[in-house]
Amino acid sequence: MTIPLGHYLILAGVIFSIGLAGALTRKNAIIVLIAIELMFNAAILNLIAFWHYKQYAALTGQMFAVFAIGIAAAESAIGLALVIAIYRQSKTVDVDEIRSLKG
Amino acid sequence: MEHLEHLAKQQWLIPALPLLAAAIQSLLPRSQRKLSAGLCLFAMGAACVIAVRAFLATLGHHGEGHEEVRAVANFTWFEYGTTTLAMGFILDPLTAGMAAMVTFVGFFIFLNATGYMHDDENFARFFCFLSLFAAAMLGLVVSNNLLMLFMCWELVGLCSYLLIGFWFHKPSAAAACKKAFITTRIGDVGFFLGILMLYWKTGTLNLYDGGNGALEQAGGLATVAGWWGLSAATTIAVLLFIGAMGKSAQFPLHVWLPDAMEGPTPVSALIHAATMVAAGVFMVGRMFALFAAGGTPEHPTFAMDMVLWVGCFTALFSASIAVAQFDIKRVLAYSTCSQLGLMMMSLGAGGYSAGQFHLLTHAFFKALLFLGSGCVIIGTHHEQDMRKMGGLKKYMPITFWCYLAGMLALSGVPPFAGFFSKDEVLLETFHRSKIAWGMATFAAFLTAFYMTRQMYMVFAGKWRGGDHGHGKTAGHGHGHGHHEPHEVPWNMWVPIAVLSVFAVFLGFAGTPLIGGNLFHHYLAPGEHADTEGAGLVMGISVAIGALGIFLGYLVYGRKPMQHADEPDPLAKMGGLFTALNRKWYVDEFYEATIIRLTMATGTFFRMFDKLVVDGILHGIVALTRAISQVFRWIGDELLINGGFDAGCEGVRASGGLLSKFQSGRVQNYFAFLGVGTILLLAAYFFISIQ
Amino acid sequence: MDYAFWIISGITVLGALLAVTLRNLVHCVLSLILFFLGIAAHYFLLRADFVGAVQILIYIGAVAVLILFAIMLTRNVTGADGPREVIGVKWWAGSVIAALTAFLLSFAVSGDKLAGTISPGDKAYVGVADIGRGFVGDWVVPFEVMAVLLTAALIGAVVIALEEIRHRR
Numbered sequence A: 001m002t003i004p005l006g007h008y009l010i011l012a013g014v015i016f017s018i019g020l021a022g023a024l025t026r027k028n029a030i031i032v033l034i035a036i037e038l039m040f041n042a043a044i045l046n047l048i049a050f051w052h053y054k055q056y057a058a059l060t061g062q063m064f065a066v067f068a069i070g071i072a073a074a075e076s077a078i079g080l081a082l083v084i085a086i087y088r089q090s091k092t093v094d095v096d097e098i099r100s101l102k103g
Numbered sequence B: 001m002e003h004l005e006h007l008a009k010q011q012w013l014i015p016a017l018p019l020l021a022a023a024i025q026s027l028l029p030r031s032q033r034k035l036s037a038g039l040c041l042f043a044m045g046a047a048c049v050i051a052v053r054a055f056l057a058t059l060g061h062h063g064e065g066h067e068e069v070r071a072v073a074n075f076t077w078f079e080y081g082t083t084t085l086a087m088g089f090i091l092d093p094l095t096a097g098m099a100a101m102v103t104f105v106g107f108f109i110f111l112n113a114t115g116y117m118h119d120d121e122n123f124a125r126f127f128c129f130l131s132l133f134a135a136a137m138l139g140l141v142v143s144n145n146l147l148m149l150f151m152c153w154e155l156v157g158l159c160s161y162l163l164i165g166f167w168f169h170k171p172s173a174a175a176a177c178k179k180a181f182i183t184t185r186i187g188d189v190g191f192f193l194g195i196l197m198l199y200w201k202t203g204t205l206n207l208y209d210g211g212n213g214a215l216e217q218a219g220g221l222a223t224v225a226g227w228w229g230l231s232a233a234t235t236i237a238v239l240l241f242i243g244a245m246g247k248s249a250q251f252p253l254h255v256w257l258p259d260a261m262e263g264p265t266p267v268s269a270l271i272h273a274a275t276m277v278a279a280g281v282f283m284v285g286r287m288f289a290l291f292a293a294g295g296t297p298e299h300p301t302f303a304m305d306m307v308l309w310v311g312c313f314t315a316l317f318s319a320s321i322a323v324a325q326f327d328i329k330r331v332l333a334y335s336t337c338s339q340l341g342l343m344m345m346s347l348g349a350g351g352y353s354a355g356q357f358h359l360l361t362h363a364f365f366k367a368l369l370f371l372g373s374g375c376v377i378i379g380t381h382h383e384q385d386m387r388k389m390g391g392l393k394k395y396m397p398i399t400f401w402c403y404l405a406g407m408l409a410l411s412g413v414p415p416f417a418g419f420f421s422k423d424e425v426l427l428e429t430f431h432r433s434k435i436a437w438g439m440a441t442f443a444a445f446l447t448a449f450y451m452t453r454q455m456y457m458v459f460a461g462k463w464r465g466g467d468h469g470h471g472k473t474a475g476h477g478h479g480h481g482h483h484e485p486h487e488v489p490w491n492m493w494v495p496i497a498v499l500s501v502f503a504v505f506l507g508f509a510g511t512p513l514i515g516g517n518l519f520h521h522y523l524a525p526g527e528h529a530d531t532e533g534a535g536l537v538m539g540i541s542v543a544i545g546a547l548g549i550f551l552g553y554l555v556y557g558r559k560p561m562q563h564a565d566e567p568d569p570l571a572k573m574g575g576l577f578t579a580l581n582r583k584w585y586v587d588e589f590y591e592a593t594i595i596r597l598t599m600a601t602g603t604f605f606r607m608f609d610k611l612v613v614d615g616i617l618h619g620i621v622a623l624t625r626a627i628s629q630v631f632r633w634i635g636d637e638l639l640i641n642g643g644f645d646a647g648c649e650g651v652r653a654s655g656g657l658l659s660k661f662q663s664g665r666v667q668n669y670f671a672f673l674g675v676g677t678i679l680l681l682a683a684y685f686f687i688s689i690q
Numbered sequence C: 001m002d003y004a005f006w007i008i009s010g011i012t013v014l015g016a017l018l019a020v021t022l023r024n025l026v027h028c029v030l031s032l033i034l035f036f037l038g039i040a041a042h043y044f045l046l047r048a049d050f051v052g053a054v055q056i057l058i059y060i061g062a063v064a065v066l067i068l069f070a071i072m073l074t075r076n077v078t079g080a081d082g083p084r085e086v087i088g089v090k091w092w093a094g095s096v097i098a099a100l101t102a103f104l105l106s107f108a109v110s111g112d113k114l115a116g117t118i119s120p121g122d123k124a125y126v127g128v129a130d131i132g133r134g135f136v137g138d139w140v141v142p143f144e145v146m147a148v149l150l151t152a153a154l155i156g157a158v159v160i161a162l163e164e165i166r167h168r169r
Helices: A005-025 A029-054 A060-090 B002-009 B013-027 B033-059 B093-116 B123-142 B146-167 B171-202 B215-221 B232-247 B256-262 B265-274 B276-286 B288-292 B302-322 B328-348 B352-379 B397-411 B417-432 B434-459 B490-510 B518-523 B534-557 B569-573 B575-581 B583-661 B666-689 C002-021 C025-045 C049-074 C089-109 C128-136 C140-168
Strands: B071-080 B083-091
Touching: A005 A029, A005 B666, A005 C002, A005 C089, A029 A060, A029 C002, A029 C025, A029 C049, A060 C049, A060 C128, A060 C140, B002 B033, B002 B071, B002 B083, B013 B033, B013 B123, B033 B083, B033 B093, B033 B123, B083 B093, B083 B123, B083 B146, B093 B123, B093 B265, B093 B276, B093 B352, B093 B490, B123 B146, B123 B265, B123 B276, B146 B171, B146 B232, B146 B256, B146 B265, B146 B276, B171 B215, B171 B232, B171 B256, B215 B232, B215 B288, B232 B276, B232 B288, B232 B302, B256 B265, B256 B328, B265 B276, B265 B328, B265 B352, B276 B288, B276 B328, B276 B352, B288 B302, B302 B328, B302 B417, B302 B434, B328 B352, B328 B417, B328 B434, B352 B397, B352 B417, B352 B490, B397 B417, B397 B434, B397 B490, B397 B534, B417 B434, B417 B490, B417 B534, B434 B534, B666 C089, C002 C025, C025 C049, C049 C128, C128 C140
Parallel strands: none
Antiparallel strands: B071 B083
């Protein structure tokens, strides 16, 4: 493959930024979670890209990616449970209206 | 053979066409009824052309000595590291005959369904399911790989679930589809274990693979030890047969098939007569080498014996139930169970080609009978109780004559198709076991009897439908303003007319009378045909069929029922008739044993959970509490609180200042994070450029 | 292979964009699945087969389904995202921050150090068997910790979602 490593990193950067934009602008908490998933995936894509180009014979890159995916799964489970719990309490998933953290 | 190889490479087209049609249909809006049905029919017709072409090609090869005609096209499905999973398609007489039959019968059933489902608002969805079903069934038939066969097998089960439950708003249909799905799934556990074991022992799931296929290693497997003191080949065969028992409704997993009659009648014809239930028999036939491996005609393997006796028992058991049913479709359903039992029995007796031949002929005439009953149901405005029919010969002449052909074929009257195939089955069994033969012959007698009973109840006498409430038919879409039965439209009677031609003549393909059993030579050129006792068996089966029809005439024909609420003449037998009518209480038995056992186990574990597990937890909680109390008195109250209070005041003052930033909006915090990252990155680049 | 990269990248970015911009929540999840598939395809392209399979199983099989469930539990099933969102200060601030991040990130990776790197060719292939041995060998501790984490997350999720019922009693 003649695609250089940089292409993958830029791709991951673009996806990360899309996720960031989504997480910052959308009102719906579920979409915010989706956006965070995008950012997670961008990071894992970086891991795999670096593994492929730099540490191809070693296991570490893939291992790390698998663990990261597992953690992401745990994160999304907790996140969505939180969204559901918040919805039960305040009947909304609009992040602008959830302000109980206000000091 | 090169031509065959070429055709084998095209076998994938046969299931692919209906699959493509199903994919397109699933996207069509509900209003596109004609397009949906047209796509379905077109795909099936095209698949039929390909299948018949392949069939003719294999036909051209028979007679080249005893070599088996077979061409396979294997390919790699995917590679996973160093493991390769292969798939493949096969073209041999078994597949070719089956594929041609399924596509041909399927096409006419679809055509009939356009009439039967004419008034249903979910017409398009129905045909989408039909296409998907056909694709799965054909995939099962053409696959040269047990895993692919299993996947299609499960897809077929899924489609059956969807189609039986097509009118899911009826609670009985919803229950029936779940029952069918779960019951067959019990068998599939065995099937899957068999597949795993086969893969474990041979390392491949391709059936034929130039000497490396699983079936080609069957001889070797027969010498390896398996479980329960059986050889590996026999163990696998027994496990696979458990799957076939579920799919082909063999005792004790037969309970789903009669309930499956809740689906639309074309579905009953397609799934529960011609194709899906035949899949179990087909699979046993396909894996026959494994079943037979290690046995001799004198000492067959345990698997063969199991197939023989399960089939034999099912044949007799279901035939007896069919005698006492009143629902026109349930009679046929139990008859199907019984005939499938005969096929299994034949395979178990070593009569490979006889069993498959009966499978083919049965598919034609049973599809005919089911479609005929569908015509009757439409003609009488959705009436299924035979007691409320009668005299339909006058109103529905075409249906009557076609139904008569199917009935004679099923009863085994020469020279109709069922006679020759059933006779061969009986002959094979005769050589193997006289007891099984006796039971099967008695089942044949019962078959002739209950079919005669059905004919008289439905078509003879006078129309009894008017006896009961008119409200049932009022407002029905078909109504021409009166409640008398009427003949069905062309798209419903043409299919049964075509099928009845086959029901009459197909038997000659396998008759020993002309040129020594063509079908036998075609399917299994190497198999030795033992014709000893043929005359005796044939004579007895003709006599017993005639006796059954005559008895049926005596009981039901001489004095036709006058009113729908008249008791059945056989009801004089009292308890036996009730037992038969209630299907030997098998459902009640399951209810009382397996289902109750499951509930009891559940209750037991709940109690265990409550008493033991919770008890331990509560103990731990109490202990932890006690320890924490101790620490609270000594450590917390005395030492920490004092020092902490002082520090708190300072923190509170600074916290008040910082809390101005805490807007409570998560996205604001997140934005701060983003800005911070940007500043850090910018600073980093600024420094590194320096 | 080059074409594959560009096509898959296009699909991936498209899926990502749609996932955060569409109004209908269910459509968002469908785009998200498209995106996950694109990422998995990239993994296959990079010959990380196992990670690709894990990606499909966990992300599409578990996470996407979980999100769908969350949508169904929090609003009506069709999941329309309420009134159209206004393009206000928040929107502009978020977009600017994201754009700046994108710019800085691409600036970072287009430096001299990474520009010339190309594929390593065929070195030893890391197969599933190696990964499996890794899980029970060198990486057994992280693996077990992972298991504990997932169990804790599972219990935590159930507890959080059940809280309401406990209050009601």
